Amino acid sequence: MFRLRLVPDKTTIPFMNGRFAGLFVSAFLSIASMVLFFYPGLNYGIDFRGGIAIEARTEAPADFAQLRQQLGELGLGQVALQEFGSPQDVLIRLERQPGDDAAQQVAADRVRARLAEILPGTQVRRVEAVGASVSGELFTNGMLAMGLAVVAMLVYIWFRFEWQFGVGAVATLLLDVTKIIGFYSITGLQFNLTAIAAILTIMGYSVNDKVVVYDRVRENLRLYRKMPLRDLIDLSINETLNRTLGTSVCTFLSVVPLALFGGEALQEFGIVLIFGVIIATTSSIFIAAPILLFLGENRLRRGTTEETGGTAPASSSP
Amino acid sequence: MLYFPRWKTILIIAICVIGTLFALPNLFSRESLANLPGWYANSRISLGLDLRGGSHLLLEVDMDAVIRDRVEGLVDGARTQLRTANVGYTTITPSARGITVQLRDPAQAQAATQALRELANTVGGGAFGGGQPDLDVAAANGAVTATLSEPALRERANQAVEQSIEIVRRRIDETGVNEPTIARQGADRILVQLPGVEDPDRVKRLLGTTAKMTFRLVDMNADPTATRAPPGSEILPSADPTGPQSYVIRKRVEVDGANLQNASAGTNPQTGEWVVNFEFDSTGARRFSEVTQANVGRPFAIVLDNKVISAPVIREPITGGRGQISGNYNAQTASDLAVLLRAGALPAPLKVIEERTVGPDLGADSIRAGLTSVIVGFVLVCVYMVAAYGLFGTFACIALFVNIVLTLAALSMLQATLTLPGIAGVLLSLGLAVDANILINERIRDETKKGRGVFGAMEAGFSRAYSTIVDSNLTTVIKMIILFALGTGAIKGFAVTITFGILISMFTATVLVRLMMVTWLRQTRPAALPV
Numbered sequence: 124m125f126r127l128r129l130v131p132d133k134t135t136i137p138f139m140n141g142r143f144a145g146l147f148v149s150a151f152l153s154i155a156s157m158v159l160f161f162y163p164g165l166n167y168g169i170d171f172r173g174g175i176a177i178e179a180r181t182e183a184p185a186d187f188a189q190l191r192q193q194l195g196e197l198g199l200g201q202v203a204l205q206e207f208g209s210p211q212d213v214l215i216r217l218e219r220q221p222g223d224d225a226a227q228q229v230a231a232d233r234v235r236a237r238l239a240e241i242l243p244g245t246q247v248r249r250v251e252a253v254g255a256s257v258s259g260e261l262f263t264n265g266m267l268a269m270g271l272a273v274v275a276m277l278v279y280i281w282f283r284f285e286w287q288f289g290v291g292a293v294a295t296l297l298l299d300v301t302k303i304i305g306f307y308s309i310t311g312l313q314f315n316l317t318a319i320a321a322i323l324t325i326m327g328y329s330v331n332d333k334v335v336v337y338d339r340v341r342e343n344l345r346l347y348r349k350m351p352l353r354d355l356i357d358l359s360i361n362e363t364l365n366r367t368l369g370t371s372v373c374t375f376l377s378v379v380p381l382a383l384f385g386g387e388a389l390q391e392f393g394i395v396l397i398f399g400v401i402i403a404t405t406s407s408i409f410i411a412a413p414i415l416l417f418l419g420e421n422r423l424r425r426g427t428t429e430e431t432g433g434t435a436p437a438s439s440s441p
Numbered sequence: 442m443l444y445f446p447r448w449k450t451i452l453i454i455a456i457c458v459i460g461t462l463f464a465l466p467n468l469f470s471r472e473s474l475a476n477l478p479g480w481y482a483n484s485r486i487s488l489g490l491d492l493r494g495g496s497h498l499l500l501e502v503d504m505d506a507v508i509r510d511r512v513e514g515l516v517d518g519a520r521t522q523l524r525t526a527n528v529g530y531t532t533i534t535p536s537a538r539g540i541t542v543q544l545r546d547p548a549q550a551q552a553a554t555q556a557l558r559e560l561a562n563t564v565g566g567g568a569f570g571g572g573q574p575d576l577d578v579a580a581a582n583g584a585v586t587a588t589l590s591e592p593a594l595r596e597r598a599n600q601a602v603e604q605s606i607e608i609v610r611r612r613i614d615e616t617g618v619n620e621p622t623i624a625r626q627g628a629d630r631i632l633v634q635l636p637g638v639e640d641p642d643r644v645k646r647l648l649g650t651t652a653k654m655t656f657r658l659v660d661m662n663a664d665p666t667a668t669r670a671p672p673g674s675e676i677l678p679s680a681d682p683t684g685p686q687s688y689v690i691r692k693r694v695e696v697d698g699a700n701l702q703n704a705s706a707g708t709n710p711q712t713g714e715w716v717v718n719f720e721f722d723s724t725g726a727r728r729f730s731e732v733t734q735a736n737v738g739r740p741f742a743i744v745l746d747n748k749v750i751s752a753p754v755i756r757e758p759i760t761g762g763r764g765q766i767s768g769n770y771n772a773q774t775a776s777d778l779a780v781l782l783r784a785g786a787l788p789a790p791l792k793v794i795e796e797r798t799v800g801p802d803l804g805a806d807s808i809r810a811g812l813t814s815v816i817v818g819f820v821l822v823c824v825y826m827v828a829a830y831g832l833f834g835t836f837a838c839i840a841l842f843v844n845i846v847l848t849l850a851a852l853s854m855l856q857a858t859l860t861l862p863g864i865a866g867v868l869l870s871l872g873l874a875v876d877a878n879i880l881i882n883e884r885i886r887d888e889t890k891k892g893r894g895v896f897g898a899m900e901a902g903f904s905r906a907y908s909t910i911v912d913s914n915l916t917t918v919i920k921m922i923i924l925f926a927l928g929t930g931a932i933k934g935f936a937v938t939i940t941f942g943i944l945i946s947m948f949t950a951t952v953l954v955r956l957m958m959v960t961w962l963r964q965t966r967p968a969a970l971p972v
Contacts, residue, residue: 126972127828132890178803224501224794231796232642247640248803254794257499261929268927275919283912316932320862323924324869324939327917331873334916335880338909362887369829369879374872376821381865384817386810388491389865396869 129368134361138408139353139416145409153298156305165307168315169251171265173219173258175231178249181242184210193241199230207387212248224254265319272323273297276330284337291414292333295406299329299399306398312391321392325399328374332367332407339363340415352420356412371404445959453956456948457843460850467853484853489860490634491931492808494801496641500609500631500648500791507601507789508538508594515540515576515587517692518560520673526556539576539588547583554580557587598629601788606631609791611784612647631791639800643777651746651790652781654698656729659740659752663689680748681768688749690742695732700725704782706775715770717778718763726762734758745778797930811864818868819845822875830882832971836957837878840949844874847945848938860934870942873917877950880906886972895962895970903955910951914943 169176187204194202194215203216215234220226231252238245253261273293281289303322307314339359347355360367378400381393445453466474466485474482490497512535519533519540529545530553544553561574575593579586589597606625613621613633622634635644660674665687670676678687702722709716721729733741733755742752743766750768770778822841826834848867852859885902893901918940925936 125828126831127825129829132886223792225792228645228793228796232645235640235642246800246802247798248800250796250798252796256501257795264927264929268923271923271927272920275923276916279916279919316928316930317862320924320928320932320935323920324917327920328873330916331876331913334912335909338912342905363883366879366883369825369883370872370876372825373822373875373879374869376825377818377868377872379821380814380817381868384810384813385865386807388807388861389810389814392862392865 128365129372130364132365134364135357136361136364137357138360139357139413141409142413142416146413149298149302149406149410152305153301156301156308159305159308160301163308165304165314166311168313168318169216169219169253169258170315171258171262173227173253173255175215175217175220175227175234175253176249176251177215177231177234177238177247179213179215179238179242180246180248181211181213182244185213185242187213190241194234194237197230197233197237199233219255219258224256227252227254261316265316268319269300269322269326272326273300276326280330280334280337284341285419287415287418288337288341290418291411292330292337294414295333295411296326296329298410299402299406300326302402303395303399306395310394312395317388317392318395321395321399324396325403328400329403329406332370332403333411335366335370336360336363336407336412337415340412353416356416360408360412367404367407371400374400445956450956453952457847457953460843460847463850463853464846467849483856484850485856486849486852486859487856488804488808489858489863489931489934490636490797490804491799491861492804492811492859493636494639494799494804495634495636496638496644496796496798497930498633498635498641498645498648498793499626499795500605500633501794502598502602502605502629502631502788503790503792504598504601504629507598508589510789511589511597512536512538512540515560515589519557519587522556522559523553526552528553528556538594539586541584541586543584550580550583550585553585554578557585560587562593602629602631604788605791608785608787609633609648612780613644615780615784616644616647618644630794637801639798641796641798645793645796647777647780648791649793650781651787652698652778652784653746653786654701654782655694655744656696656698656732657694657742657744658691658732658736659742660689660691661739665689677742677744677747677749680745680750683769684751688742688752690744690749695741696721696725696728698782698786700728701782704779706770706772706779709765709767714767715772715775716765716767717770717775717782718765719782721762721764723762726760729762729764730758730760733760807861808864811861815845815864815868815871818871822871826875826878830878830972832961833878833882833885833954833958836954836961837875837882837950839957840878840954841871841875843953844942844946844949845871847949848941851941851945852938857937858934859938860931862931863934863938866935866938867942870939870946873914873939873943874946874950876913877906877910877946878954880909881951881954882972885970889970889972895967898970899958899962903951907951910947914947918943 187206190213191202191204199220200218205214205216206212207214217230217234220230231250235247235250238247273296276296277289277293280292300322303325307318312318336359339362340356343355343359350358375397378393378396381389382397383393385393463484466482471482516533516535519542523530523542528549531543531545534541534543542553542557544550557578558574558576561576573590573592575590575596577588577590602625606623609631610623613623613635618635618638620636622632624632626632633648635641638644660671663671663674665676665685670689673693674689674691676687677690679685700721701719702725703720705718707716707718708714737755737757740752740754743750750766766778819841823838826837828834830837845867848870881902884906885898888898888901921936921940925933925940928936
């Protein structure tokens with residue numbers, strides 16, 4: 124019977140041999156990402172920066188130079204035009220207008236009126252105008268959500284496992300998140316509310332992946348009492364390799380259509396998730412496990428001595 | 442774990458069937474469901490504004506104006522109170538949240554304090570009293586200060602927002618928008634969602650007008666071109682560009698717009714121009730007739746939002762409680778003003794601080810893009826699962842399909858809103874849901890390799906994988922709860938669908954799949970598992 128196996132059933136890849144290389148590469152990428160975060164920085168969307176975005180569909184392919192000039196006459200600061208999808212679809216973006224939140228509305232209405240005047244028949248498909256106080260709050264809430272998510276994960280894993288697992292997972296999570304932020308910086312994808320949702324999703328996925336490996340480590344700790352931790356972690360990763368890769372492939376397959384067919388709004392989301400799945404899968408193997416090895420040497424076996432060993436391990440099922 | 446009593450089997454199948462029934466109305470148009478009972482026909486997912494098109498406006502109540510209003514009221518009140526109490530003063534100075542009265546004679550501080558205390562309103566407390574005065578009055582160095590207390594300000598702000606919501610609702614109802622959502626958000630904000638509204642200009646204009654209308658006398662002794670008005674009067678600009686530029690108007694409000702009972706747009710039969718006809722309630726009609734009786738021959742100003750609409754001269758007492766406002770209106774502006782007057786004045790100006798509008802065809806495009814993505818994603822995942830796990834993979838795919846159906850059913854029953862990010866959530870939960878089956882199948886495989894029999898391997902596979910499944914799913918659910926709590930608008934929809942998708946997958950991917958596997962085992966009694 125044919126079965127698609129991503130890797131052979133019995134692998135004995137000595138992943139822990141590469142632990143320094145893995146951590147080094149990861150740390151390097153994360154530090155590089157932090158540099159990218161400050162320079163050139165993120166392309167903040169209007170959710171977080173405030174301003175105006177208007178998506179219009181013109182009757183004929185739009186002449187950008189002329190349109191830019193005509194909209195520029197309104198004196199609303201820099202007008203950024205971007206084509207997306209087809210030559211008839213134009214995204215008009217304006218910087219946040221000086222003045223209070225209501226100033227954004229006034230400016231948006233003026234652009235709308237001007238569009239109707241210079242390109243009659245133009246369809247305004249989407250308008251977003253966000254003032255400074257709203258964008259400030261959205262940004263604060265977004266950051267708060269990410270911070271809370273990290274803390275919640277630390278607490279949850281600490282509660283379900285030992286503290287070494289919690290610290291390992293969260294340290295890996297931070298390395299993952301910084302890389303995603305670096306990805307946003309390199310690609311220039313818009314960093315907005317959707318980005319926060321993408322990052323939280325990847326965090327959830329990443330922790331999920333770590334939990335599966337850690338679960339097996341915990342089980343094997345009870346099963347093989349004499350095995351050195353390093354070999355034991357290697358064994359656990361190898362045992363769960365088919366599942367780790369299988370789930371990654373499935374998540375990947377479910378996200379790829381978003382990047383391909385999701386339309387403008389979901390495309391960026393899909394692209395970031397694809398990147399995130401790759402990061403999260405590799406970090407489970409090359410980062411989370413080595414951290415556990417560093418933290419857990421000689422410590423993780425305490426407290427398990429009074430349980431019965433042997434081939435029938437205490438099941439962790441509830 | 443492998444034994445399913447009959448009732449359990451029936452229950453599992455019943456859940457799937459009922460879920461499917463509740464998801465079904467989404468496939469049909471509202472019209473074709475008209476003959477079904479309402480509770481069933483209404484079991485459908487409501488689409489978010491980003492999918493059906495519409496306008497999302499976030500309004501902020503101008504709290505400074507609320508407080509400024511109250512302080513202005515205090516200044517006027519203090520003037521009257523001190524006059525009645527025969528207390529001499531040199532100046533009354535308004536501050537950010539109170540007033541300071543400079544007394545002529547410091548010995549009168551006691552009397553002044555007493556008089557100003559009269560201005561306090563009681564806030565808080567219930568039906569049995571127990572409220573507190575909202576003014577702290579203190580005398581020092583020949584001056585008396587009255588300060589609005591913190592709880593008083595809060596209470597007032599709260600009232601202002603509640604009233605504003607009511608007025609906003611009335612005004613929007615007048616515009617005929619279907620199913621608007623109007624909700625308070627935070628301390629001083631109002632969220633307005635208008636499905637199907639493509640150009641929110643008119644709504645924004647209606648909501649951006651305070652529509653505070655007053656009828657006041659014109660100060661005939663003052664010069665409207667002067668820079669300062671005499672005490673008790675103010676200089677107000679004219680709304681009519683054809684008449685005089687400004688008027689000096691008494692601050693005293695003779696009749697308030699709040700006493701209007703009805704207003705409607707119409708045309709003046711003689712001139713043919715658009716006017717707004719209004720009608721007072723009984724109090725208003727009485728006041729109006731008193732004032733017009735006492736002031737025949739003098740101009741009476743109609744002031745709307747601090748602009749003088751017109752100041753016609755009173756020719757004869759008006760006792761019927763009806764009147765007419767004219768001043769350069771067209772059909773639209775006249776009917777807008779009528780709407781505003783009928784709905785009442787906002788207690789404070791509203792500012793639109795966020796607008797997100799999506800046209801209906803962009804929404805339709807988004808739905809199409811979302812559906813395509815979900816179908817392609819589902820097919821891809823299924824192909825992989827069948828290729829990797831054969832029959833058990835097929836079971837997982839059936840469970841996955843039921844998962845989607847039940848997620849839709851849950852969203853329909855709760856009448857939750859499906860947004861574009863929500864569709865992404867459905868898709869993503871496919872990948873996460875199938876993880877449970879991968880875990881179980883890999884486990885069964887492991888156990889089979891270790892030499893367990895058919896039933897033993899299944900039993901062990903499910904029970905071992907279960908805690909891992911719970912752990913890994915809960916971590917994602919925790920994230921989504923955080924996102925739901927802190928996210929806004931469409932993003933909340935993402936958190937909702939993923940959470941439902943995952944919770945339901947704990948049923949479909951484990952219980953339902955197990956039922957399928959066990960049924961298959963009992964019927965075929967295989968010698969080895971097809972993993």
